[in-house]
Amino acid sequence: MDVAIIGGTGYGAAELIRLLHHHPQANVKKIISQSNSGVKMSEVYPHLTNIMEIEMEDFDAEALAKEVDVVFFATPSNVSKHRIPELLDLGVKVIDLSGDFRLTNRELYKEYYGEEMASDKYVNQAVYGLSEIYREEIRKAALIANPGCYPTSVTLGLMPLIDHQWTINETLIIDAKTGVSGAGRSLSLNVHYSEMNENMKAYGVGKHKHIPEIEQILTDRFSEEVQVVFTPHIVPMTRGILSTMYVDLKDSKNTAEVIDLYEQYYKNDPFVRIRKEGVMPATKEVYGSNYCDIGLYMDERTNKLIVVSVIDNLVKGAAGQAVQNMNIMFGLDDMAGLELLPTYP
Ligand SMILES: NC(=O)C1=CN([C@@H]2O[C@H](COP(=O)(O)OP(=O)(O)OC[C@H]3O[C@@H](n4cnc5c(N)ncnc54)[C@H](OP(=O)(O)O)[C@@H]3O)[C@@H](O)[C@H]2O)C=CC1
Numbered sequence: 001m002d003v004a005i006i007g008g009t010g011y012g013a014a015e016l017i018r019l020l021h022h023h024p025q026a027n028v029k030k031i032i033s034q035s036n037s038g039v040k041m042s043e044v045y046p047h048l049t050n051i052m053e054i055e056m057e058d059f060d061a062e063a064l065a066k067e068v069d070v071v072f073f074a075t076p077s078n079v080s081k082h083r084i085p086e087l088l089d090l091g092v093k094v095i096d097l098s099g100d101f102r103l104t105n106r107e108l109y110k111e112y113y114g115e116e117m118a119s120d121k122y123v124n125q126a127v128y129g130l131s132e133i134y135r136e137e138i139r140k141a142a143l144i145a146n147p148g149c150y151p152t153s154v155t156l157g158l159m160p161l162i163d164h165q166w167t168i169n170e171t172l173i174i175d176a177k178t179g180v181s182g183a184g185r186s187l188s189l190n191v192h193y194s195e196m197n198e199n200m201k202a203y204g205v206g207k208h209k210h211i212p213e214i215e216q217i218l219t220d221r222f223s224e225e226v227q228v229v230f231t232p233h234i235v236p237m238t239r240g241i242l243s244t245m246y247v248d249l250k251d252s253k254n255t256a257e258v259i260d261l262y263e264q265y266y267k268n269d270p271f272v273r274i275r276k277e278g279v280m281p282a283t284k285e286v287y288g289s290n291y292c293d294i295g296l297y298m299d300e301r302t303n304k305l306i307v308v309s310v311i312d313n314l315v316k317g318a319a320g321q322a323v324q325n326m327n328i329m330f331g332l333d334d335m336a337g338l339e340l341l342p343t344y345p
């Protein structure tokens with residue numbers, strides 16, 4: 001299977017190359033770069049020396065349609081919406097790592113992304129690529145809107161409760177932390193070493209673009225409209241997301257019963273791992289891998305369930321889930337190319 005990647009010099013693209021290098025059926029045939037056309041990927045990323053020596057190219061939809069089976073977009077928001085329609089019209093399958101096709105509500109897109117959404121003709125073709133939850137829809141899709149990194153950790157952490165209607169909260173409290181690679185490779189004051197080292201900060205409070213995304217997906221599976229109070233923080237580590245969720249349950253349960261629900265719910269999903277009672281997951285335990293690890297504690301004193309969910313933002317939160325979605329679309333095993341264990345310590 002031949003693959004193209006758009007946004008060649010970004011972290012998402014580099015991570016796709018790392019994972020696809022281990023894939024038994026995929027071959028990265030084209031890398032598109034608006035800033036480094038004609039330059040070899042290994043010149044931008046020396047860690048890919050002898051691995052990815054092809055020259056990056058300009059975007060050409062017709063050439064892509066002739067030469068590859070699937071195109072990954074690893075571009076900032078409001079870029080892919082201008083390119084994907086042409087590719088879909090040419091019959092190419094597309095997996096978009098950006099947020100351009102995730103939301104279904106036009107007004108919310110305008111509010112959170114600052115521009116108009118793509119036309120309905122194309123938005124309606126997009127399937128939200130939360131692999132474990134929308135597997136059947138992904139199998140038939142031509143366009144995958146790959147989920148955001150925070151929404152992946154949050155929705156996988158809450159979905160068993162939402163799907164089984166175990167919670168009484170329509171307003172859920174989520175506190176999340178991310179490593180700095182979530183901000184991409186381009187430089188900004190926010191992720192400058194001296195601003196970030198030995199520091200930790202909340203950002204996007206009350207207005208982060210993942211709020212409508214999380215609400216859309218949880219509402220899709222719950223009996224009522226779900227709202228979230230979502231506070232992201234950036235912390236001084238390179239990779240990783242840890243989301244902590246506080247949930248009121250409808251009926252009284254103990255930790256063992258909640259763990260049992262989660263284990264049953266994800267029993268056929270190799271990338272979701274549930275911790276045993278008394279053990280909470282850490283970001284390093286999924287570093288470099290496609291796992292989402294979940295820990296659960298029923299605080300019977302306050303009657304709150306505490307859910308802790310960790311992923312690697314660049315893998316399950318981006319490139320890994322994108323490859324998992326490609327596998328599902330092409331009828332391959334979920335694990336193809338993704339069997340890498342976490343790098344530990
Ligand atoms: N980093 C993460 O953890 C996650 C990222 N994502 C999403 O994936 C996408 C890629 O993220 P990431 O790789 O981290 O970002 P980067 O900023 O590292 O890379 C994005 C790349 O897109 C290309 N690009 C930039 N501006 C434009 C433009 N105006 N038109 C076309 N191409 C452009 C550039 O590559 P070139 O010049 O070579 O074309 C750039 O290097 C984003 O939408 C991001 O939100 C999603 C989940 C997690």
Ligand SMILES: CC(=O)N[C@@H](CCC(=O)OP(=O)(O)O)C(=O)O
Pocket residue numbers: 077097098099147148149150178179180181182183184204209232234
């Ligand atoms: C640290 C940092 O800036 N993280 C990014 C993560 C977003 C992301 O990667 O997801 P999208 O595809 O939805 O943009 C942020 O909070 O916007």
